[in-house]
Amino acid sequence: MSERAQQLLALADDELILGWRDSEWTGIAPTLEEDVAFSSIAQNEIGHARALYELAAAELDSDADALAFDRQPGEYRCAPLVELHLMDWAHTIARRYLYEEADRVRLDALKKSDDSELAGLAAKIDREETYHRLHAEMWAGRLRDEPRFREAVDELWPYALGVLEPEQRPELARRVGLTVVDARERGEHTPALAELWDEMTEVRRSAPGATW
Amino acid sequence: MGSRNGAGCVMVFEVFRQEKKGQPFTHAGSVVAPDAAFADAWAREQYGRRGESEALWLVPRESVHQVTEWADEFDLKYRRVDGYSIKERLRIARERAGTAAPGAS
Numbered sequence: 001m002s003e004r005a006q007q008l009l010a011l012a013d014d015e016l017i018l019g020w021r022d023s024e025w026t027g028i029a030p031t032l033e034e035d036v037a038f039s040s041i042a043q044n045e046i047g048h049a050r051a052l053y054e055l056a057a058a059e060l061d062s063d064a065d066a067l068a069f070d071r072q073p074g075e076y077r078c079a080p081l082v083e084l085h086l087m088d089w090a091h092t093i094a095r096r097y098l099y100e101e102a103d104r105v106r107l108d109a110l111k112k113s114d115d116s117e118l119a120g121l122a123a124k125i126d127r128e129e130t131y132h133r134l135h136a137e138m139w140a141g142r143l144r145d146e147p148r149f150r151e152a153v154d155e156l157w158p159y160a161l162g163v164l165e166p167e168q169r170p171e172l173a174r175r176v177g178l179t180v181v182d183a184r185e186r187g188e189h190t191p192a193l194a195e196l197w198d199e200m201t202e203v204r205r206s207a208p209g210a211t212w
Numbered sequence: 213m214g215s216r217n218g219a220g221c222v223m224v225f226e227v228f229r230q231e232k233k234g235q236p237f238t239h240a241g242s243v244v245a246p247d248a249a250f251a252d253a254w255a256r257e258q259y260g261r262r263g264e265s266e267a268l269w270l271v272p273r274e275s276v277h278q279v280t281e282w283a284d285e286f287d288l289k290y291r292r293v294d295g296y297s298i299k300e301r302l303r304i305a306r307e308r309a310g311t312a313a314p315g316a317s
């Protein structure tokens with residue numbers, strides 16, 4: 001598989017798995033308004049995943065659904081940050097905030113890519129991410145002095161660094177006011193992914209080849 | 213929504229939505245938020261995420277001056293037009309002019 005396809009799958013997998021995780025809050029977010037907003041953001045991330053999978057699919061002679069659902073858990077390229085099954089709002093918001101900041105660094109680099117297709121898609125995604133960042137920064141600002149939120153950020157920080165390439169990490173650290181530490185790298189999945197995969201692909205596996 | 217709103221969520225913002233440029237803003241609903249920043253983010257998602265709005269006005273409910281008391285001590289219904297039925301007169305006028313009622317074919 002080309003380096004480009006690998007990169008596209010890593011990006012798409014991050015967006016799909018985080019979108020899936022965040023959608024687990026639908027119906028139980030802390031307020032009704034946040035429920036609508038958070039679900040909408042989760043849906044947007046899955047839309048970004050679709051666009052990225054389609055770009056990869058053109059190269060791999062596949063399609064977006066097959067790439068999203070027909071691979072084995074070990075074949076996914078997502079960062080461990082997005083896999084974690086977080087059961088409380090402080091961690092969930094800490095992850096959104098850290099992910100959005102990391103994603104901004106990543107998209108800024110992709111927008112300058114020589115690959116015009118990828119650069120164009122990154123710019124399109126970034127326009128929507130502006131509102132995700134507004135949402136994440138609003139929450140981070142509000143919870144900044146809450147011990148539970150600060151602990152969650154510290155706990156997830158090595159995972160957040162693992163979203164980015166090593167050379168991009170100092171920029172992320174600068175943005176969030178932390179220092180670079182050993183990252184929880186991409187490649188080795190957390191046990192949470194297999195569990196999520198089981199649920200996420202259940203319908204698709206129940207009727208292989210069916211169209212919906 | 214009551215039980216899910218924590219102590220921090222205390223403001224109600226009335227949301228007015230403009231569907232297209234130049235059209236009037238109409239009341240669309242409300243959001244309950246702790247401050248204007250949250251109201252902004254939440255209203256965007258609730259009233260704009262499908263491109264259905266050109267613009268939104270978010271107005272704290274407490275800023276709305278409501279009027280509900282009306283003095284009508286002297287039975288002023290002669291000032292109203294609801295006693296006059298113009299339906300029949302319109303029909304006759306249209307017949308005379310040879311034009312159909314709007315919407316009728």
